[in-house]
Amino acid sequence: MINCYGLCCLLLFLCGACSKSPVTDGEVPLPEPEPVDTRSTREKYSAAITAWPEAEWYSGIIKKELAELPANPNAKPNTEVLRLGKVLFFEKRMGSIQNSCSSCHNPAKFWTDGSRMAIGGGVRNTPTIENAWHLKGHLFHDGRAATYAEQITEAIESPIEMDGDLNIIPWILSQIPGYPPLFEAAYGSNSITRERILDALEVYTLSISSGETAFDRFVRGDYAALTDKEIEGLHLFRTKGKCINCHNGPFFTDLQYHNLGYAVDFRGDLDNGRYEVTGFEADKGKLRTPGLRNVSNTAPYWHNGEIATLEEVIDLLNRGMPHTGRQKINGTLSPHIRPLQLTSNEQRAILAFLNTLSSEVLKVESPTLPQ
Ligand code: HEC
Ligand code: HEC
Structure with missing residues (x-):
């Protein structure tokens, strides 16, 4: 009786025997030349990315x-937190330098300031904050901020950016009658804290994307x-x-x-x-x-x-x-x-x-x- 293994071996042997032509010295067939791709660059790229020419x-x-x-996973509907975050992004009264985030990250200039160095001081060029949501762990030109809270704290407290103090800013904002109701609407109580300020600014910053x-x-x-x-x-x-x-x-x-x-x-x-x-x-x-x-x-x-x-x-x-x-x-x-x-x-x-x-x-x- 012939089992499956034996049958396979037999078939392979027969196939090999009929397809193998004897090769003698000097008669090794040359490989077929690669077909020349005569398509234009446009034709080569008019395809799914996976079919583009090898990089x-x-x-x-x-x-x-x-x-x-x-799609930006942080693009939130227009919630109250987002609204508060936007107000804070434009707020100049948080630090001793009359800068808001928007002074340097100006929406009309694709969220930059168009200057060689950040306006108000510093030695680095202001990057856009479009798509900053994908930079987690790599914030700033040298990636020194691992989290958004860290990065935003530095922006607010740096003596060359806003020169504010997050221990005092909650008090400063609570003295402006329009602020407690905004915090109430966003967080359910009117207390103004460092955590809420950072959270609202983060929610707004992460909602900003570039377009199609x-x-x-x-x-x-x-x-x-x-x-x-x-x-x-x-x-x-x-x-x-x-x-x-x-x-x-x-x-x-x-x-x-x-x-x-x-x-x-x-x-x-x-x-x-x-x-x-x-x-x-x-x-x-x-x-x-x-x-x-x-x-x-x-x-x-x-x-x-x-x-x-x-x-x-x-x-x-x-x-x-x-x-x-x-x-x-x-x-x-x-x-x-x-x-x-x-x-x-x-x-x-x-x-x-x-x-x-x-x-x-x-x-x-x-x-x-x-x-
Ligand atoms: C070895 C990695 C590397 C390669 C290759 C490279 N880049 Fe860059 N590119 C960078 C880095 C890093 C910076 C930022 C340099 C800095 O800020 O000092 C940069 C900056 C830039 C900038 C300025 C962006 C800005 O906002 O300031 C442009 C534009 C750019 N690259 C385009 C290109 C183009 C076009 C090529 C190919 C011809 C290229 N790069 C090749 C790593 C690279
Ligand atoms: C004085 C100008 C200035 C102000 C004000 C300012 N920024 Fe920036 N921002 C910068 C500069 C410059 C950098 C890059 C600094 C570095 O790499 O050392 C930066 C980096 C960032 C980054 C990281 C982007 C990246 O590509 O890594 C984010 C996000 C950001 N800022 C958000 C904010 C927010 C939110 C505020 C307000 C709380 C703010 N910034 C206020 C100038 C400013």
Whole structure:
């Protein structure tokens, strides 16, 4: 009797015997040449992201593809907490510097101040707070704040941001008759506490997202949303330009820290970046990869606001971040920054692609502040 195993062996043997032609020396058949992909870049990209041409990854990189804008899990309906948070975001009376969060994170300027350094002091450029909800654990250019409460406390108490004192602010707000009813509506009692102030500000901050872009429409299958040049730029961003190695995922950041040189701040001092947080020599001069949504709307660039335009950013990256003027490196340049040999047409295509990451400016009415 023949069992199943025996039958399989027999079949395999027979198949092998009939398909195997005898190979003699010098007669090894050449492999079929790879079929040449004659499709245009547009055709290659008019498909689901998973079917796009393979990106050029540096070895050791966690490969994370680009993706469309996800829904913000913190976009709350217009609750009373959100309303209070918005009022506090525009409130200038919390600190001795007459700054509100909105002085630096101005909604009309895509939640930045458009200045090289934060207005009112400091040595760093004000980042947008759009999509800050995905930065948990990585807040600030060096990622030093792990939680929103920590980050907002620093914003309020820093002598160069608002110079307020969260032990005194509850009392200051309780002296303004319009405030206790807002806390009552939001939290069920009119007591004003540090925790409630931080919570309301966090709820408001996390509700802020960037909007839909031409890139998102393209990814969702509206292939007319990008021009040929913009698609060429997308391709270069993922391949020859190597940008995707650090700027990836739905927000175009790996949430990692890299050294791109250009560490000198406006006073002429070196910014230590991530080193201040970890104390590791290897982290000197490293900064968090910023997201790139609405990047065309948030000049100037770099943690120190040293680079004025996107053309300059791309040109410097293309040349491997050479130092011009008084700029210097602190620590060691990322091994992933090297000359790219992009032609000027290719650089313009990358710029055109970056412009497709812009959404409409959100129209935000300033709230009437309690009196
Ligand atoms: C004087 C200008 C100024 C004011 C006022 C200010 N910020 Fe900022 N904000 C900055 C700067 C500059 C940074 C980056 C600082 C750094 O990396 O060291 C920042 C970072 C942030 C971040 C982290 C963003 C990121 O990409 O890591 C959030 C969120 C934020 N601020 C929210 C607020 C809130 C909420 C308030 C009000 C309580 C506020 N800020 C007040 C200038 C300001
Ligand atoms: C090795 C990782 C890495 C690579 C590769 C890389 N970037 Fe960046 N990028 C960063 C980091 C980190 C910063 C922030 C530098 C700083 O603040 O000092 C940055 C900053 C930027 C900024 C400024 C954003 C802002 O808000 O200030 C733009 C624009 C940008 N990169 C585009 C690109 C493009 C285009 C490419 C490809 C040609 C690229 N990057 C390649 C890590 C990288």
